[in-house]
Amino acid sequence: xxxxxxxxxxxxxxxxxxxxxxxxxxxxxxxxxxxxxxxxxxxxxxxxxxxxxxxxxxxxxxxxxxxxxxxxxxxxxxxxxxxxxxxxxxxxxxxxxxxxxxxxxxxxxxxxxxxxxxxxxxxxxxxxxxxxxxxxxxxxxxxxxxxxxxxxxxxxxxxxxxxxxxxxxxxxxxxxxxxxxxxxxxxxxxxxxxxxxxxxxxxxxxxxxxxxxxxxxxxxxxxxxxxxxxxxxxxxxxxxxxxxxxxxxxxxxxxxxxxxxxxxxxxxxxxxxxxxxxxxxxxxxxxxxxxxxxxxxxxxxxxxxxxxxxxxxxxx
Numbered sequence: 401x402x403x404x405x406x407x408x409x410x411x412x413x414x415x416x417x418x419x420x421x422x423x424x425x426x427x428x429x430x431x432x433x434x435x436x437x438x439x440x441x442x443x444x445x446x447x448x449x450x451x452x453x454x455x456x457x458x459x460x461x462x463x464x465x466x467x468x469x470x471x472x473x474x475x476x477x478x479x480x481x482x483x484x485x486x487x488x489x490x491x492x493x494x495x496x497x498x499x500x501x502x503x504x505x506x507x508x509x510x511x512x513x514x515x516x517x518x519x520x521x522x523x524x525x526x527x528x529x530x531x532x533x534x535x536x537x538x539x540x541x542x543x544x545x546x547x548x549x550x551x552x553x554x555x556x557x558x559x560x561x562x563x564x565x566x567x568x569x570x571x572x573x574x575x576x577x578x579x580x581x582x583x584x585x586x587x588x589x590x591x592x593x594x595x596x597x598x599x600x601x602x603x604x605x606x607x608x609x610x611x612x613x614x615x616x617x618x619x620x621x622x623x624x625x626x627x628x629x630x631x632x633x634x635x636x637x638x639x640x641x642x643x644x645x646x647x648x649x650x651x652x653x654x655x656x657x658x659x660x661x662x663x664x665x666x667x668x669x670x671x672x673x674x675x676x677x678x679x680x681x682x683x684x685x686x687x688x689x690x691x692x693x694x695x696x697x698x699x700x701x702x703x704x705x706x707x708x709x710x711x712x713x714x715x716x
C-alpha cells in the first residue's frame with residue numbers, strides 16, 4: 401500500500417485516499433461511481449477470495465474467509481449502498497481489507513484505481529439530498545472534485561461498523577463512572593458517533609458543546625473565549641475529537657489549538673476508528689493527550705477521567 405516513509409506531516413490537513421470504483425445500472429445506462437477510503441484504514445487489496453456464506457446475516461454480507469489466520473467478514477459495498485450492479489459489464493472485483501476499531505473487514509469493490517493525496521479543505525460535507533438514484537448522504541463523509549470535473553465521494557465506511565454492531569456504547573456494570581463539573585467539546589462529522597460521545601460525556605457530568613469538523617471547532621472555541629475569557633481553560637475540561645472530518649481534520653485542528661496561547665492548556669483526546677499505530681503517533685505530534693479507538697465505553701470513561709484529573713491537578 402505504499403511506504404509510510406512518505407508520511408503526511410501533522411498539521412498539513414491532508415489525507416491519502418484509495419480511489420476505487422463501483423459501477424451501477426440505471427435506466428439501461430451504466431455509470432461509474434468514484435469513491436475513496438482513507439489509506440490509513442487500508443491493510444491490503446486482494447482478489448476476490450473463496451467465501452463461506454453465513455446464514456441469517458444482512459444480504460450485503462457476502463460471507464467470511466480466512467486471511468492468514470484471521471476470519472474476516474466481507475461486505476458487498478454495492479449492495480450496502482443499494483446500487484444495482486450491471487449484468488452486461490464484465491467486472492473483476494477486488495476486496496479492500498480495511499481495519500476499523502481493531503477489526504478487519506473486507507469491502508468488495510469493482511475496481512481499485514490509485515492513491516490520491518487530497519486536502520481536507522477541498523472536501524466538502526455531503527449536503528445534497530437523497531432521493532431515487534442518489535446515494536444516501538448518511539453513507540458519505542464528504543465530496544471533492546477531481547480531474548475532468550468529476551466528483552469523488554468519501555464513503556463513511558464506519559457506518560458499516562455501526563450497522564454490524566461492533567461499537568460498545570454500553571458500559572460494564574462494574575465500571576465506576578467518574579463525575580466532573582464544567583464543559584466538554586466533541587468534534588465529529590458523524591451524527592451517530594457524536595451522539596454516542598455526547599451521551600457518554602453527559603453521564604460524566606459535563607455540559608457538551610458539539611462541532612461537526614475542525615473548522616467549526618475553532619469557531620466554537622472563539623465564541624466560548626468571547627464569553628468566558630481567560631477562565632475558558634479552566635471551564636472547558638476536555639476536547640474529544642474525531643480525526644477524519646471534512647474542511648479541517650482532527651490533527652490540523654489540534655495543531656491550531658495547541659499553537660494558540662488562549663487554548664493550548666485545554667487537553668485534547670482523539671476518538672477515531674483508525675486503529676493503526678502511525679495515526680496514534682501523529683495524534684501525539686499534533687498535541688493530543690490521548691488517542692482512543694471508537695468505541696468501547698469502558699476504555700472511553702477511564703481515559704477521559706484520567707486526562708481530566710491530570711489536567712485539574714496541574715491547574716491546582
